[in-house]
Amino acid sequence: MTTKTQTVCRGRPCAFNKEETLGKALELFWRNGYEGTSLSDLTKVMGINKPSLYSAFGNKEQLFLQAIDLYEKRPDAFFYPAMEQKTAYLVVQSMLRGAADRMANADHPQGCVTVHGALSCSEASATVKDALVKRRLDGQQALQKRFEQAQQDGDLPQHVDAAILSRYIGTVLQGMSVQANNGASTEDLYAVADMVLQNFPKA
Amino acid sequence: MTTKTQTVCRGRPCAFNKEETLGKALELFWRNGYEGTSLSDLTKVMGINKPSLYSAFGNKEQLFLQAIDLYEKRPDAFFYPAMEQKTAYLVVQSMLRGAADRMANADHPQGCVTVHGALSCSEASATVKDALVKRRLDGQQALQKRFEQAQQDGDLPQHVDAAILSRYIGTVLQGMSVQANNGASTEDLYAVADMVLQNFPKA
DNA sequence: TTAATTTTGTACTGATCGGTAAAATTGATG
DNA sequence: CATCAATTTTACCGATCAGTACAAAATTAA
Numbered sequence: 280m281t282t283k284t285q286t287v288c289r290g291r292p293c294a295f296n297k298e299e300t301l302g303k304a305l306e307l308f309w310r311n312g313y314e315g316t317s318l319s320d321l322t323k324v325m326g327i328n329k330p331s332l333y334s335a336f337g338n339k340e341q342l343f344l345q346a347i348d349l350y351e352k353r354p355d356a357f358f359y360p361a362m363e364q365k366t367a368y369l370v371v372q373s374m375l376r377g378a379a380d381r382m383a384n385a386d387h388p389q390g391c392v393t394v395h396g397a398l399s400c401s402e403a404s405a406t407v408k409d410a411l412v413k414r415r416l417d418g419q420q421a422l423q424k425r426f427e428q429a430q431q432d433g434d435l436p437q438h439v440d441a442a443i444l445s446r447y448i449g450t451v452l453q454g455m456s457v458q459a460n461n462g463a464s465t466e467d468l469y470a471v472a473d474m475v476l477q478n479f480p481k482a
Numbered sequence: 483m484t485t486k487t488q489t490v491c492r493g494r495p496c497a498f499n500k501e502e503t504l505g506k507a508l509e510l511f512w513r514n515g516y517e518g519t520s521l522s523d524l525t526k527v528m529g530i531n532k533p534s535l536y537s538a539f540g541n542k543e544q545l546f547l548q549a550i551d552l553y554e555k556r557p558d559a560f561f562y563p564a565m566e567q568k569t570a571y572l573v574v575q576s577m578l579r580g581a582a583d584r585m586a587n588a589d590h591p592q593g594c595v596t597v598h599g600a601l602s603c604s605e606a607s608a609t610v611k612d613a614l615v616k617r618r619l620d621g622q623q624a625l626q627k628r629f630e631q632a633q634q635d636g637d638l639p640q641h642v643d644a645a646i647l648s649r650y651i652g653t654v655l656q657g658m659s660v661q662a663n664n665g666a667s668t669e670d671l672y673a674v675a676d677m678v679l680q681n682f683p684k685a
Numbered sequence: 686t687t688a689a690t691t692t693t694g695t696a697c698t699g700a701t702c703g704g705t706a707a708a709a710t711t712g713a714t715g
Numbered sequence: 716c717a718t719c720a721a722t723t724t725t726a727c728c729g730a731t732c733a734g735t736a737c738a739a740a741a742t743t744a745a
Contacts, residue, residue: 288713288720288721289712289713289714289719289720289721290711290712290713290719290720290721290722291710291711291712291713291720291721291722291723292711292712292713292721292722293721293722293723294711294722294723309602310602311602311603311604311605312517312601312602312603312604314515314517314518314603315517315602315603315604315607316604317604317701317702317703318702318703318704319701319702320604327723328723328724328725329703329704329705330704330705330706330722330723330724330725331722331723331724333704333705334721334722338703338704339703339704394601394660395601395602396602398515398597398598398601398602398660398663399512399513399514399515399518399598399599399601399663400514400515400517400518401514401515401518401519401520401523402514404518412663412664412665415660415664416664416665440673443673443674443677444677446661446666446670446673446674447673447674447677447678449657449661450654450657450658450660450661450674451653451654451657452657453656453657453660453661454652454653454654454655454656454657454658454660455653455657456660457597457601457618457653457656457657457659457660458649458652458653458656460601460602460615461615461618461619462615462619463649467649470643470646470649470650471646471649471650471653474646474647474650475650477681478680478681491690491691491742491743492689492690492691492742492743492744493689493690493691493692493741493742493743494690494691494692494693494740494741494742494743495691495692495741495742496691496692497692497693497741520731520732520733521732521733521734522731522732530693531693531694531695532733532734532735533692533693533694533695533734533735533736534692534693534694536734536735537691537692541733541734542733542734
């Protein structure tokens with residue numbers, strides 16, 4: 280158990296910044312998927328050798344899971360932060376526009392790594408696939424809870440089924456991830472987002 | 483160039499039905515993706531040896547592309563057939579309900595192989611990924627043309643942007659594929675489809 | 686029967702896969 | 716300076732990857 284910044288430790292100090300290195304792994308997994316990324320690719324991009332990678336992150340699978348953790352916590356994550364908007368409409372607006380901005384951003388791979396990381400894979404990688412499915416379902420459920428809260432707050436009509444609405448928004452977000460993979464621009468995705476927002480149930 | 487049924491040929495006859503065998507390859511690619519499927523997996527499920535596979539289908543990449551061709555032409559394909567409905571609304575209704583039915587059908591892998599086959603992959607498989615992107619864009623463009631026809635027919639309002647509407651529907655369909663991968667049932671997907679249909683622009 | 690032709694099963698190729706053993710290197714501690 | 720602990724580099728492991736050489740088997744044509 281090593282802490283990220285160098286704790287006062289004996290022995291040779293770690294020559295790389297763990298979080299920064301993990302970010303490079305994330306970028307690679309994001310672009311090429313879990314099975315499309317090899318350890319040689321990883322060590323090359325991360326700038327470390329395999330034994331360093333294994334001692335710092337465990338193995339390929341654990342490295343991936345840690346990269347996904349970083350993905351959801353990184354500064355320009357948009358999903359969970361959007362949940363803090365004041366009304367259901369504003370939550371969805373922030374979420375869809377955030378998705379349009381980020382998913383087609385050329386500074387990093389297109390789409391969402393939670394969708395692209397391991398949508399289909401061999402049975403050997405089932406653990407990773409299941410972890411991503413769980414992330415997606417967790418996000419959807421959190422959104423459902425947010426909609427239920429909005430109904431209590433009075434900014435989302437009572438007749439709306441929060442489970443179905445959150446599934447619908449989740450569907451659009453995941454579809455936008457595929458669209459970004461198709462080469463859709465932020466502008467293209469904004470148009471889709473607006474279409475959803477125009478029909479969003481009003482209080 | 484061998485034709486599918488046995489042409490009158492010299493030499494030892496082919497011991498397997500090419501299209502049927504291709505169907506088994508499709509099922510495997512569909513479930514595990516292009517890179518998640520190995521030649522050993524393929525030969526095992528197809529019931530043939532590697533030299534037979536190579537002489538009949540070329541190589542792994544060409545086998546995949548032929549499997550995708552089969553996918554779009556198989557009896558329970560839903561996308562292009564839906565295009566023949568009489569109005570834009572009916573086209574979309576048929577498309578979304580067909581997707582809900584087929585994508586969560588337990589008789590075969592969930593979702594759409596055009597989305598799941600190679601969403602992310604190593605650069606070595608870029609050809610396959612690009613082929614799938616092209617399929618998705620082709621489908622979306624065909625839908626756009628259908629919407630433009632509907633506007634001429636008078637069953638879709640003129641003010642609607644056919645390009646944006648087709649992108650929106652494509653987004654939902656692709657999102658439904660991910661939802662099916664998450665374990666969503668046909669019922670779940672129907673609810674999403676209904677949500678889209680309720681807000682679909684009326685003539 | 687024999688020759689020609691095609692597919693079959695077996696066994697193999699070099700390359701790469703994820704993962705690790707072992708020794709050299711680095712730095713803090715005494 | 717010597718000791719100890721951790722990380723580094725180098726080299727390797729068995730397994731699997733996609734793809735193929737080759738000869739036995741099966742069929743038609745002569």
